[in-house]
Amino acid sequence: MAETTDTSTRTGDGRQGYGWCHWHRGHSQTARLVQIIEQSSGPGAGLYACAPCREQRGLTPVADRP
């Protein structure tokens, strides 16, 4: 009788913090969603900015807003 204590299959939910920065138009591991574009049809699009660009433009991630 083998116990399955496999925790390696857990990937967690650390998907945020990696993606594309729309401000300097490049990949960034610090990119966060800072703006949501509402669209009349279909799902809304999001704009992502990396840490340096957020600091430079004074952008606040959507998730950090009250």
Ligand SMILES: [Zn+2]
């Ligand atoms: Zn950037």
